[in-house]
Amino acid sequence: EIVLTQSPGTLSLSPGERATLSCRASQSVSSFNLAWYQHKPGQAPRLLIYDTYTRATGIPDRFSGSGSGTDFTLTISRLEPEDFAVFYCQQYGSSPYTFGRGTKLEI
């Protein structure tokens, strides 16, 4: 199975700053089948990005995804207070679908 490694484990930033989250795959992710989710405690995970680049419905344009092959990035251009959460990458190009362990974005 494809192992996804997210870095850093924890990212401490302030509102207004830029966040760059990394997701590295143990083998190439086919057809750009990579998604990013935001998860806050006690809430449902929220789809942010799918197909590596595409923002989900209602997601602000400060969120952007990039990458290919084994290296993927989620960028939040200017952090808002509500953005602080845990972020997971997930590949759905190969079975079983796998997730990274998450990056905690804290204030």
Added chain:
Amino acid sequence: QVQLVESGGGLVRPGGSLTLSCAGSGLTFSDYYMTWFRQAPGKGLEWVSYISSSSYYTNYADSVKGRFTISRDNTNNSLFLHMNSLRAEDTAVYYCARDRYRPPSYFDFWGQGVLVTVSS
């Protein structure tokens, strides 16, 4: 708007059984594949099982194969996960989610999760 609400979690002894439910609203439930995930304490998200819109196709993670059964009732917009022979390592928050498309697909709506604790 689309809502998925899980229920049925709780404390169960090792070797016991439990059935989780996921009630869907705001979507044409019968049009979509549905999936269960879980997250054990301190661990990452793990895919558990999926079921096709008509229930024809199912698939399971190796860790639950032969012990868990996924099913659905499209008339009542409900998804189920029947869990048997539960082990301590099945302790987790379980989430249901909607597949946006047939596999391979991402998951565009999730429930808030339900806690299952397997302990004596």
